[in-house]
Amino acid sequence: MERFSGADVxxxxxxxxxAAILLIVVPPFLTSYWVGLMTQMLIFAILAMSLDILLxxxxxxxxxxAGIFGVAAYAVAVLSTRYQAGLFTCVVSALLxxxxxxxxxxxxxxxxxxxxxxxxxxxxxxVLWGVSYRWIPMTGGDNGISGIPRLEAQVGLPxxxxxxxxxxxxxxxGVCSLxxxxxxxSPFGYTxxxxxxxxxxxxxxxxxxxxxxxxxxxxxxxFASVAGIVWAYYNGFVSPTYLDLTASSExxxxxxxxxxxxxxxxxxxxxxxVLLKNVVSAYTQRxxxxxxxxxxxxxxxxxxxxxxxxxxxxxxxxxxxxxx
Numbered sequence: 001m002e003r004f005s006g007a008d009v010x011x012x013x014x015x016x017x018x019a020a021i022l023l024i025v026v027p028p029f030l031t032s033y034w035v036g037l038m039t040q041m042l043i044f045a046i047l048a049m050s051l052d053i054l055l056x057x058x059x060x061x062x063x064x065x066a067g068i069f070g071v072a073a074y075a076v077a078v079l080s081t082r083y084q085a086g087l088f089t090c091v092v093s094a095l096l097x098x099x100x101x102x103x104x105x106x107x108x109x110x111x112x113x114x115x116x117x118x119x120x121x122x123x124x125x126x127v128l129w130g131v132s133y134r135w136i137p138m139t140g141g142d143n144g145i146s147g148i149p150r151l152e153a154q155v156g157l158p159x160x161x162x163x164x165x166x167x168x169x170x171x172x173x174g175v176c177s178l179x180x181x182x183x184x185x186s187p188f189g190y191t192x193x194x195x196x197x198x199x200x201x202x203x204x205x206x207x208x209x210x211x212x213x214x215x216x217x218x219x220x221x222x223f224a225s226v227a228g229i230v231w232a233y234y235n236g237f238v239s240p241t242y243l244d245l246t247a248s249s250e251x252x253x254x255x256x257x258x259x260x261x262x263x264x265x266x267x268x269x270x271x272x273x274v275l276l277k278n279v280v281s282a283y284t285q286r287x288x289x290x291x292x293x294x295x296x297x298x299x300x301x302x303x304x305x306x307x308x309x310x311x312x313x314x315x316x317x318x319x320x321x322x323x324x
Contacts, residue, residue, distance in 0.1 A: 012307070016264060027166055035162040037278055041271040042166075042173045043231050048254040048266035049180050050223035055252070056260030057184055058216045059196030060109075061118045063248045064125025068221045070243035071128060072098035072228030077145040077238040078138065087154040094229045095222065102221020110214040113199070125248050132240040144239030151233040165234060172230055176223055180263055183219070192216055193261075250277075253291075257298050259305025268307060 023042075027035050047069055054060040075094035079085040085093070109120050132139045139145065152164050183189050194202045195209050203209050232238055241247065250273055258269025276294070281287040302309040 044270040047227035062121040064121035066247035067128035069228040072225035073232040076232035098225025106217040259307030265307030
């Protein structure tokens, strides 16, 4: 655990304030392409923050987190296109499906740690992808499900197009950021940090570490479901590609690139990955190689992610006491 210097804190607060202003003020002056790109950044920022609860705060590296995201998106797609369910029914049902699935899977993974947790979540993610790919009568298989009604029409917004949906995404992002910020700054959040740093000691102090890890998995699944719902209404199409290993790997990269254990880091990491994926890929087919180079450079320059990079000199470093 680290404590940043005053200059570091000032720079970070300034960056957050500037980002918030840009998110609110700039989009009306941009083309629809860039507004859509910023909407994607916000959606995947929610998803990256949800993974950060596991990876950054609890120390549980998951490679199947995109599966929950995809399941919630599929729930919206199936209910809205095949059963003509309304917005409220779709949103609540998708949240329940994603959260209950996380609660069930959490019973399988919460008792393992480190590489075992990584491998089991990877297997779970591949199972969910396989179900979405093979259960053709329900999911449409490789063709996916299209024709999801536009959110603007269901909400009754006075205008249509990318701008109204973008500000809906901004509101959802803001609410999720506030909720997650309160979570990680609560006693529960500090307990998760303690488990990440030294789980045996937290267990010796009387904390039920299994229950905390289980709850963190369920909470992460809930916010991943929120991102999946917004993505389904934004994209209007859901397919198995949103559940596969590549999607989970990109999500993992968003968190590690931005800075795990910070919330703000995964937001900027999500923005960087979405930007690279959509803009750089328009100019070269080797954008994955460029992404790999960026990641290697990050590991060399800022092993803890760019958000943890120091701006104002060397700060105070707080290391866990290992003498007892």
